Amino acid sequence: MTKPLIELSGLRMVYESSHSFMSMFTGRSGPGVTAVDGISLTVRSGETTAIVGESGSGKTTTGRIATLQERPTAGTVRFDGEDVTDLSGAALKRFRRQVQMIFQNPYEALDPRLTIGQSVGEPLRLHHLGSPGERRAKVLKILAEVELRPAEAYADRYPADLSGGQLQRAAIARALILEPKAVIADEPVSMLDVSVRSGVMNLMRALQSRMGMSYLYITHDLAVARYMANRIAVMYLGAIVEEGPTEQLIAASGHPYTRLLISAVPEHHQGARRRRVTLSGDALSETGIPAGCRFHTRCPMAQPVCRSVEPSRVSLGAGHEAACHFATDVARNGLTVAA
Amino acid sequence: MLAPRRLLTLLLQNPTSAASLFLVLFALAIAILAPFLGLPDPGQMAAKPYLPPGGEHWLGTDNFGRDVLSRVIWGTRVALLVAVGSAALSILVGVIAGSLAGYYGGWLDSVLSRTFDVFLLIPTFFLVLLIVALFGSSLTLVMIAIALTAWPRSARIMRSQVLSLKSRVYVQAALASGASSSQTIVKHIVPNGIGPIITDGTILMGLAILTEAGLSFLGLGDQNSVSWGRMIFEGQRQLRLAPWISIAPGVAMLILVASLNLLGDGINHALNPQMRSRGGAPRRRPTAAPPADESPRPVSPIIEVDNLRLTYSVGTRRIHAVDGVSFTLPRGASLGIVGESGCGKSSLGSALLQTIPNNADFTGGTVRFDGQSILRDGKPVSERGRLRIQALRWSRISTIFQSSMNALNPVTTIRKQMVAAYRLHRPKAGDAEATARVAEVFDLIGIPRHRMNAYPHQLSGGMRQRTMIALSLILEPDLVIADEPTTALDMLIQDQILAEIDKLRRRLNLTLILVSHDMGAVAETCEMVAVMYAGRIVEMAPTAVIFGNPSHPYTRALIDALPSLRGPMKTLATLPGEAFQPTETIVGCRFAPRCRHATDLCRTEAPPSVALSSGHTAECHYARAFAAEPLREHA
Numbered sequence: 001m002t003k004p005l006i007e008l009s010g011l012r013m014v015y016e017s018s019h020s021f022m023s024m025f026t027g028r029s030g031p032g033v034t035a036v037d038g039i040s041l042t043v044r045s046g047e048t049t050a051i052v053g054e055s056g057s058g059k060t061t062t063g064r065i066a067t068l069q070e071r072p073t074a075g076t077v078r079f080d081g082e083d084v085t086d087l088s089g090a091a092l093k094r095f096r097r098q099v100q101m102i103f104q105n106p107y108e109a110l111d112p113r114l115t116i117g118q119s120v121g122e123p124l125r126l127h128h129l130g131s132p133g134e135r136r137a138k139v140l141k142i143l144a145e146v147e148l149r150p151a152e153a154y155a156d157r158y159p160a161d162l163s164g165g166q167l168q169r170a171a172i173a174r175a176l177i178l179e180p181k182a183v184i185a186d187e188p189v190s191m192l193d194v195s196v197r198s199g200v201m202n203l204m205r206a207l208q209s210r211m212g213m214s215y216l217y218i219t220h221d222l223a224v225a226r227y228m229a230n231r232i233a234v235m236y237l238g239a240i241v242e243e244g245p246t247e248q249l250i251a252a253s254g255h256p257y258t259r260l261l262i263s264a265v266p267e268h269h270q271g272a273r274r275r276r277v278t279l280s281g282d283a284l285s286e287t288g289i290p291a292g293c294r295f296h297t298r299c300p301m302a303q304p305v306c307r308s309v310e311p312s313r314v315s316l317g318a319g320h321e322a323a324c325h326f327a328t329d330v331a332r333n334g335l336t337v338a339a
Numbered sequence: 340m341l342a343p344r345r346l347l348t349l350l351l352q353n354p355t356s357a358a359s360l361f362l363v364l365f366a367l368a369i370a371i372l373a374p375f376l377g378l379p380d381p382g383q384m385a386a387k388p389y390l391p392p393g394g395e396h397w398l399g400t401d402n403f404g405r406d407v408l409s410r411v412i413w414g415t416r417v418a419l420l421v422a423v424g425s426a427a428l429s430i431l432v433g434v435i436a437g438s439l440a441g442y443y444g445g446w447l448d449s450v451l452s453r454t455f456d457v458f459l460l461i462p463t464f465f466l467v468l469l470i471v472a473l474f475g476s477s478l479t480l481v482m483i484a485i486a487l488t489a490w491p492r493s494a495r496i497m498r499s500q501v502l503s504l505k506s507r508v509y510v511q512a513a514l515a516s517g518a519s520s521s522q523t524i525v526k527h528i529v530p531n532g533i534g535p536i537i538t539d540g541t542i543l544m545g546l547a548i549l550t551e552a553g554l555s556f557l558g559l560g561d562q563n564s565v566s567w568g569r570m571i572f573e574g575q576r577q578l579r580l581a582p583w584i585s586i587a588p589g590v591a592m593l594i595l596v597a598s599l600n601l602l603g604d605g606i607n608h609a610l611n612p613q614m615r616s617r618g619g620a621p622r623r624r625p626t627a628a629p630p631a632d633e634s635p636r637p638v639s640p641i642i643e644v645d646n647l648r649l650t651y652s653v654g655t656r657r658i659h660a661v662d663g664v665s666f667t668l669p670r671g672a673s674l675g676i677v678g679e680s681g682c683g684k685s686s687l688g689s690a691l692l693q694t695i696p697n698n699a700d701f702t703g704g705t706v707r708f709d710g711q712s713i714l715r716d717g718k719p720v721s722e723r724g725r726l727r728i729q730a731l732r733w734s735r736i737s738t739i740f741q742s743s744m745n746a747l748n749p750v751t752t753i754r755k756q757m758v759a760a761y762r763l764h765r766p767k768a769g770d771a772e773a774t775a776r777v778a779e780v781f782d783l784i785g786i787p788r789h790r791m792n793a794y795p796h797q798l799s800g801g802m803r804q805r806t807m808i809a810l811s812l813i814l815e816p817d818l819v820i821a822d823e824p825t826t827a828l829d830m831l832i833q834d835q836i837l838a839e840i841d842k843l844r845r846r847l848n849l850t851l852i853l854v855s856h857d858m859g860a861v862a863e864t865c866e867m868v869a870v871m872y873a874g875r876i877v878e879m880a881p882t883a884v885i886f887g888n889p890s891h892p893y894t895r896a897l898i899d900a901l902p903s904l905r906g907p908m909k910t911l912a913t914l915p916g917e918a919f920q921p922t923e924t925i926v927g928c929r930f931a932p933r934c935r936h937a938t939d940l941c942r943t944e945a946p947p948s949v950a951l952s953s954g955h956t957a958e959c960h961y962a963r964a965f966a967a968e969p970l971r972e973h974a
Binding site for chain 2: 054067069093096097099100101103104105108111112113119122123126127163165166171174175178194195196197198199202220221223224226227250260261262263264266267
């Protein structure tokens with residue numbers, strides 16, 4: 001096992017509800033929204049860890065904290081063994097060279113006024129690396145790496161001339177030009193067409209095996225996570241409810257929520273009509289995190305204990321953990337609605 | 340923002356903008372060239388006073404014998420100087436203050452925003468008067484005074500621009516790769532946000548000219564400069580005797596201010612894509628009479644589509660979004676239409692309902708619903724002055740969209756909206772009957788009855804979308820067209836709603852057309868699947884056949900590109916190139932440029948529709964060969 005590169009521990013992120021003018025009338029100025037509620041996660045060097053969750057689960061906020069675009073309310077971010085949570089100034093700028101970001105929306109990823117070459121080369125300019133000629137050479141090299149060939153032609157085009165898939169490749173080139181140790185990718189293919197998605201995913205995998213960086217891959221799609229990641233962390237309402245090696249987590253999930261997610265992924269292969277599990281309750285709570293187990297309001301196997309006691313992580317072996325009172329049982333027998 | 344060259348092209352396309360641009364440039368030219376035009380000194384009282392226009396003095400002379408033309412031209416200099424100076428000053432201050440307020444937010448934003456508000460409350464002219472009265476009246480002071488009242492305009496525009504720009508991905512990306520806030524503001528935010536401020540700047544310039552003229556008219560302008568306002572002020576006493584003295588500067592001012600405002604409008608129009616008429620005006624489309632040989636009511640098929648064509652006009656381009664689609668569905672069937680964005684699947688849905696945008700046209704095709712012709716040779720069928728589709732929409736053919744859940748009126752309860760909608764189509768129904776019907780459909784889709792009395796905001800997105808499904812079913816339609824009905828929802832909810840739609844279809848014997856980009860969702864909800872590519876259905880088959888024995892290379896590529904959760908791990912196939920929109924007549928197979936198996940035949944000759952087995956057709960020259968060869972082993 002390789003050494004830890006990004007270590008998040010005990011992260012909490014609470015957004016204060018703003019005391020707006022309107023709150024004088026509505027009388028609402030609650031205690032704030034907890035987006036991330038005490039998560040710990042390790043991304044190992046050269047590996048891909050996926051965070052899977054629905055919208056509102058806090059997965060994007062976690063990614064933004066890992067890149068220090070936001071500072072957590074509590075908890076620490078360690079990078080390469082060093083506590084970087086409160087970095088600022090020159091040290092922060094050095095950190096930014098090591099950790100890059102790929103975003104969801106390729107159509108807004110590049111400044112429409114700059115050529116592809118200018119945007120891709122911007123990080124080099126910001127960090128004062130190389131002469132203009134060297135920078136240009138580097139831009140052309142990385143454009144060729146992301147399969148935007150001929151690189152010279154793409155470098156001088158504007159974003160409006162490129163398709164979504166090509167834009168996302170250019171955005172990947174910009175993220176990789178500083179040769180970062182870690183890349184946080186937030187739903188990088190979800191806005192692309194199916195036929196283009198697999199190309200971008202394959203490209204990310206090929207670049208990883210060539211350049212050796214780690215990915216923190218944020219997605220709502222378990223099948224995509226399976227394709228990309230060595231390890232998967234499943235988030236629900238701000239917490240990681242299950243984490244483990246990809247195949248084990250999918251084959252022997254220990255948390256009912258993971259089981260439900262898996263059962264919600266439609267199967268397109270012939271003959272494999274899956275058994276759907278009907279879910280009680282509705283979308284993620286807007287009123288806050290329930291007491292006890294945060295999933296008990298929607299869980300088909302919830303017991304009285306789930307309503308009052310927050311489950312701790314249960315180890316299921318080989319670095320596989322689930323935060324459920326009945327994790328061992330769920331991992332072995334699947335979803336069984338106890339009588 | 341547009342490139343300057345493109346902006347200029349757009350401006351010149353519009354006669355008003357072109358004329359105003361020309362006038363502004365002309366004014367600028369004579370203002371700059373005034374000393375070199377060989378004009379008499381505007382202050383020189385050499386000629387006879389009150390000379391009418393003509394002869395040596397084209398615009399006559401004033402009460403001191405000064406040349407009016409010369410004074411108007413020198414006045415242009417002052418007017419433009421004031422205009423440019425005060426606009427530049429207010430934009431500079433406004434952009435800085437607005438950027439800071441928008442970017443940093445928090446208390447800084449509160450303080451600055453309140454400051455903008457306070458300055459906007461001060462009557463402009465009063466403030467300018469006060470400053471000039473207190474500090475004297477040089478041109479510089481006049482400019483500062485005008486800028487002082489005008490800057491909050493620029494600041495407020497900039498603030499809102501920054502608020503929307505700062506969440507843009509490229510701004511986030513610049514910050515994430517190590518750019519400082521100030522670098523990001525200067526490099527990315529201001530250049531992309533300044534468009535509307537420049538537009539507003541032309542209007543500010545007009546205002547500045549008028550304000551300066553007003554001050555000069557009151558005798559508070561710069562005493563040493565030749566200003567239009569002063570000329571009007573001096574001329575008004577001689578209005579009857581020598582009207583040209585005040586009319587000439589008045590007309591000059593009118594032309595310049597009007598040109599500036601029109602230019603501002605023109606730039607705004609060119610910069611704002613929504614104002615460039617994309618959709619076009621609503622227009623009357625030709626209609627057709629029902630065919631004479633129509634038989635009254637056959638039972639099945641419920642819908643027959645033959646060679647349907649829909650073309651969009653975008654600028655000078657014509658995009659054939661639906662390029663000859665044919666299919667037939669028996670009552671109670673479910674058809675999934677899958678394809679990439681831009682393949683025409685949503686256009687097909689709206690074409691069936693005849694709810695097409697104003698820039699779209701039917702260019703051919705016939706649609707029959709329940710044996711009745713609703714589209715004949717590209718013309719909507721009308722009977723007794725009414726389009727047939729109008730009577731069918733919602734009552735017999737209903738729709739669910741991705742954004743349906745946002746279509747509920749937020750100020751009344753769900754029940755009231757649904758009752759009102761029901762009674763619109765069933766005018767004889769009383770309130771009680773309508774409410775009972777609403778309750779029934781709520782039961783049908785599994786929402787507790789008491790939630791009827793909720794307001795839309797009290798329901799989650801999934802609940803609202805289910806409510807809209809209920810609404811689409813309330814009149815017991817025969818056909819439901821669902822266009823990405825669950826795409827905006829979370830996975831668990833999506834799965835649930837699709838399961839419900841499927842259950843309802845079976846129970847009510849509805850026919851369902853599900854338009855989706857999600858092959859998996861379609862696979863589990865529909866019995867038949869049609870794969871669309873560039874405006875045509877390239878393959879159609881029962882679901883199990885589409886996934887088990889796909890016979891069009893495009894279908895095969897799509898399936899091979901999907902990551903699987905349950906199958907063994909394999910490297911995903913990739914498809915070269917990008918989907919395209921059919922704009923011109925296509926030679927050969929439309930998929931050939933991206934097809935690994937394309938031959939010369941594919942590049943020259945359009946493939947026929949090959950019937951492979953019961954209900955399975957594929958538009959490929961080699962469909963039979965593909966059908967015989969199993970899909971890449973999932974092992």
